[in-house]
Amino acid sequence: MLLTVLGCSGSAPGPQAPSSGYLLEADGFALVVELGNGTLAELQAVRDPFTLGGLVFSHLHPDHCADFSALTVWRRWHPSPPCDPHTARLAVHAPKEAPTRFAAAYATDRAERETEILTDTYDFHPLAPGEREIGPFSVTTAEVAHPCDAYGFRFTHRGATLAYTGDTGVCDNMDELAAGVDVLLGEASWTHGSHHPAGVHMSGVELGELATRAKVGRLLITHVAPWTDPNAVLAEARSAYTGPVELVGKGARYDI
Incomplete structure (x- = not known):
C-alpha cells in the first residue's frame, strides 16, 4: 500500500495546510x-480525480468532507471527462446521512436541496461496524468516540495493515x-490537559498510549489543529510510545 497525505490540518485548514485527506493506493486502485x-487541489497534483476507485469518510464534519462539493462539480461539469459519471458512478462509503448532507x-x-441527492453521480454505501471489501x-470499520456518527478503519492488503482513527477520543x-x-x-488535535472535553479528540499523550497498548509498528500523527504546537504534540506522543x-505533512508518502 502507498499512503499519500493530501492534507492533515485538524478542525480547520491552516496556512497552506489543507484539512484531512489521504490517498491510499494498491494494485492500481486509488481510494481517497x-x-x-483544500484536498481536491492536492489530489489533482498527484492523481486524476476521474481515476479514483472509491471514497471513504469517517464522519461528516467539514474538515473531513468539505471538498466533496468541489469533486461533484468536477465530475458533473468537466468539459471532457474520460467517462460518463452517470454510468460510472463513484462508490462512496460514508455515514448514512451522507447523501442528504452532501446534497x-x-x-x-431550497428546491434543489429537496430533489438533489447525487445518486446519479455516486453510489452511496452507508457505514456500519464490520468488514467490507473496497x-x-x-x-474493518468500527464506531469511535466523537460527537456524531463517526468511524475508525483498519485497511489490510496482502498482509500489510494500516489503522486510521478518524476523529475520536x-x-x-x-x-x-x-x-x-x-x-x-x-x-x-491538542496537547494533554484536563480542560479538554472527553469523547472528542485525543492528545499527543493519549495517541502515544494507544500506539503502545496496540503494539503498532509505526505511529504517524495527523489532525493537529492550526492553533496547536505540533512539536509539543510530537513530544507528548514520544513520551508515551x-x-x-513522526508528524505527517502535506505531500508526504509512505510505503506500507
Missing part, C-alpha cells in the same frame, strides 16, 4: 479517505482496530 477543505452542501437553493482492500474500539498494525495514522513516530 476523507476530502476536507445540501452542493445545492444552490477494491483490493479489506476494510480514547475508546476500546480503536484499540481493537489498531491492534498489531504495521502503521497507525492517528489524530492528536517508544517506537518510530
Whole structure:
C-alpha cells in the first residue's frame, strides 16, 4: 500500500495546510479517505480525480468532507471527462446521512436541496461496524468516540495493515482496530490537559498510549489543529510510545 497525505490540518485548514485527506493506493486502485477543505487541489497534483476507485469518510464534519462539493462539480461539469459519471458512478462509503448532507452542501437553493441527492453521480454505501471489501482492500470499520456518527478503519492488503482513527477520543474500539498494525495514522488535535472535553479528540499523550497498548509498528500523527504546537504534540506522543513516530505533512508518502 502507498499512503499519500493530501492534507492533515485538524478542525480547520491552516496556512497552506489543507484539512484531512489521504490517498491510499494498491494494485492500481486509488481510494481517497476523507476530502476536507483544500484536498481536491492536492489530489489533482498527484492523481486524476476521474481515476479514483472509491471514497471513504469517517464522519461528516467539514474538515473531513468539505471538498466533496468541489469533486461533484468536477465530475458533473468537466468539459471532457474520460467517462460518463452517470454510468460510472463513484462508490462512496460514508455515514448514512451522507447523501442528504452532501446534497445540501452542493445545492444552490431550497428546491434543489429537496430533489438533489447525487445518486446519479455516486453510489452511496452507508457505514456500519464490520468488514467490507473496497477494491483490493479489506476494510474493518468500527464506531469511535466523537460527537456524531463517526468511524475508525483498519485497511489490510496482502498482509500489510494500516489503522486510521478518524476523529475520536480514547475508546476500546480503536484499540481493537489498531491492534498489531504495521502503521497507525492517528489524530492528536491538542496537547494533554484536563480542560479538554472527553469523547472528542485525543492528545499527543493519549495517541502515544494507544500506539503502545496496540503494539503498532509505526505511529504517524495527523489532525493537529492550526492553533496547536505540533512539536509539543510530537513530544507528548514520544513520551508515551517508544517506537518510530513522526508528524505527517502535506505531500508526504509512505510505503506500507
